[in-house]
Amino acid sequence: MGNNGRMAAAPNRVDVAIVGAGFAGMYMLHRARSAGFSTHVFERGSGVGGTWYWNRYPGARCDVPSLEYSYQFSEELQQEWEWSEKYATQPEILRYAEHVADRFDLRRDISFETTVQSLNWQNNAWRVSTTSGATLARFVVLATGCLSAANVPRFPDDDLYKGNTYHTGNWPHEGVDFTGKRVAVIGTGSSGIQSIPVIAEQAEYLTVLQRTPAYSVPARNQTLSPDYVASVKANYGEFRRKNSLTRAALGGDTPTGPQGACEVSDQERHNALEVRWQKGGLLFLGAFNDALTNPTSNRLIADFVREKIRTTVCDPETARKLMPDAVIGCKRLCVDTDYYETFNRHNVSLIDLREQPIQRFTESGIVFTRPDTDGVGEPQTIEYEFDAVVFATGFDAMTGAINKIDIQGRDGQLLTDVWSEGPVNYLGLSVHGFPNLFMITGPGSPSVLTNMIVSIQHHVDWITECIAQLGDSAKTTIEADSEAQREWVEHVNTVAGMTLYTSCSSWYLGTNVYGKPRVFMPLPGFPAYAQRCAEIARDDYRGFVTR
Numbered sequence: 001m002g003n004n005g006r007m008a009a010a011p012n013r014v015d016v017a018i019v020g021a022g023f024a025g026m027y028m029l030h031r032a033r034s035a036g037f038s039t040h041v042f043e044r045g046s047g048v049g050g051t052w053y054w055n056r057y058p059g060a061r062c063d064v065p066s067l068e069y070s071y072q073f074s075e076e077l078q079q080e081w082e083w084s085e086k087y088a089t090q091p092e093i094l095r096y097a098e099h100v101a102d103r104f105d106l107r108r109d110i111s112f113e114t115t116v117q118s119l120n121w122q123n124n125a126w127r128v129s130t131t132s133g134a135t136l137a138r139f140v141v142l143a144t145g146c147l148s149a150a151n152v153p154r155f156p157d158d159d160l161y162k163g164n165t166y167h168t169g170n171w172p173h174e175g176v177d178f179t180g181k182r183v184a185v186i187g188t189g190s191s192g193i194q195s196i197p198v199i200a201e202q203a204e205y206l207t208v209l210q211r212t213p214a215y216s217v218p219a220r221n222q223t224l225s226p227d228y229v230a231s232v233k234a235n236y237g238e239f240r241r242k243n244s245l246t247r248a249a250l251g252g253d254t255p256t257g258p259q260g261a262c263e264v265s266d267q268e269r270h271n272a273l274e275v276r277w278q279k280g281g282l283l284f285l286g287a288f289n290d291a292l293t294n295p296t297s298n299r300l301i302a303d304f305v306r307e308k309i310r311t312t313v314c315d316p317e318t319a320r321k322l323m324p325d326a327v328i329g330c331k332r333l334c335v336d337t338d339y340y341e342t343f344n345r346h347n348v349s350l351i352d353l354r355e356q357p358i359q360r361f362t363e364s365g366i367v368f369t370r371p372d373t374d375g376v377g378e379p380q381t382i383e384y385e386f387d388a389v390v391f392a393t394g395f396d397a398m399t400g401a402i403n404k405i406d407i408q409g410r411d412g413q414l415l416t417d418v419w420s421e422g423p424v425n426y427l428g429l430s431v432h433g434f435p436n437l438f439m440i441t442g443p444g445s446p447s448v449l450t451n452m453i454v455s456i457q458h459h460v461d462w463i464t465e466c467i468a469q470l471g472d473s474a475k476t477t478i479e480a481d482s483e484a485q486r487e488w489v490e491h492v493n494t495v496a497g498m499t500l501y502t503s504c505s506s507w508y509l510g511t512n513v514y515g516k517p518r519v520f521m522p523l524p525g526f527p528a529y530a531q532r533c534a535e536i537a538r539d540d541y542r543g544f545v546t547r
């Protein structure tokens with residue numbers, strides 16, 4: 001059945017309005033409905049799945065193992081669903097989302113192809129204005145996704161270009177055939193690194209335009225063995241519990257090494273990193289416990305990866321350009337299948353935009369500025385013709401999708417004004433002055449530094465419990481207290497300041513989007529955060545104001 005098979009009309013009034021039908025919005029709908037609230041979801045796309053609905057680029061996969069990147073709220077669901085590979089592809093994850101929507105009969109309360117334009121707090125309710133009408137809601141939950149507002153940089157004369165352009169986060173549903181085409185990919189973050197090897201296999205020629213080299217570790221993807229799946233499913237609850245006790249809420253079976261990278265001999269360090277490299281995946285960074293706190297340890301780990309790049313890429317000049325010099329893990333670590341190997345193909349080349357920047361687009365391609373070879377003469381220009389340009393240029397992360405909605409809280413204050421110097425909030429859940437408005441995996445919570453589905457479930461459960469308890473009291477509104485919010489922002493900054501995360505430009509800091517305030521948005525450390533949220537709830541929602 002197509003996702004539009006059943007298209008719900010929005011009611012005039014609901015208890016809980018939810019923005020977004022990705023994994024967060026779907027589970028929020030299920031929980032709110034099960035708790036007895038009238039609920040409705042507004043979704044911009046024509047189907048469920050969020051990130052996995054939009055990011056259909058070639059090679060798109062999750063970099064968290066599929067047995068972990070899945071809901072755990074229903075034992076029947078986690079037992080019956082069969083993942084085929086260690087890392088699921090985008091089509092498989094989308095099928096899973098659609099299965100969940102059908103299994104829990106979610107579509108009857110979702111309006112697809114409906115964009116929420118504004119939220120106005122009036123007379124103790126939110127007026128939710130959408131492209132197809134308005135609904136009054138007692139509570140609004142923003143399940144808008146952390147990486148859902150595409151960042152498409154502009155270049156001089158880009159409107160002249162007559163070839164096809166694509167953004168990885170908004171890929172055509174019918175797919176793109178690059179056979180016989182000269183293709184440029186701009187960007188070498190996770191999306192670029194996943195798509196480049198697949199596009200290279202199809203295109204006549206692929207030119208990769210890299211501004212900052214990224215660190216990438218091999219995925220070592222494989223078909224899941226029935227024995228391994230059975231062993232996890234035999235005790236799925238314990239598997240999930242172990243994962244939730246780790247900092248990133250994933251990989252409980254591969255705990256972080258007990259020592260720092262400087263505390264062992266060179267040989268021991270090499271061996272430990274090699275074991276993780278051969279195993280593949282994000283847990284490479286967990287070989288030592290100080291990868292993101294000790295600059296010397298970080299450099300030693302980075303040296304190991306640079307050596308891998310040097311020995312994998314045949315052309316020394318290309319290898320040099322691909323070697324990052326920043327802190328490893330500062331930008332999100334990438335996970336790939338044959339990324340570095342792809343640069344050994346005869347039909348692939350790399351342009352380092354730091355040495356050869358984009359000057360402008362033309363009708364048929366891109367003009368680059370090239371320093372004179374001996375470095376003393378006038379810079380030269382060189383034009384390359386491309387039939388297609390792929391923007392793998394990322395997202396206005398964490399706040400982009402929220403700020404696209406015109407949100408007016410108490411006394412008409414705009415959320416974009418309150419957030420003009422960064423996304424202040426309490427627990428990443430609530431903002432002072434915006435009663436009965438909750439964010440799922442908002443800035444100020446562990447969110448993108450974790451297995452997102454674990455963080456999503458945690459927030460949805462917490463929010464559902466919170467609004468249910470409010471309903472049991474004589475109070476009607478809840479919002480962050482201003483002092484608690486100030487202290488929380490300070491806490492997030494303090495924790496981030498103890499790490500190396502703030503040492504480079506990244507979407508975590510918002511520096512990838514022109515004019516965005518430079519603030520580290522996620523909070524490292526899931527277990528401590530979850531414990532804090534539980535304590536606050538037990539302590540009668542300390543730090544929240546109810547009226």
Ligand code: N01
Pocket residue numbers: 061062063064147153154168186187188189190191192193194210211212332335353392393394395448507512
């Ligand atoms: O985006 P990114 P992404 N000129 O921001 C470059 C998740 N994800 O879509 O580093 C030239 O990481 C930019 O260069 P620089 C995952 O959390 C997960 O790849 O800013 N280049 C960078 O190379 C990930 O971290 C999965 O100098 C420009 C690239 O574009 C997050 O999504 C898969 C430019 C953007 O990289 C975002 O990943 C995919 C410009 N003007 C994504 N502007 C998996 O689960 C930007 N760039 C595997």
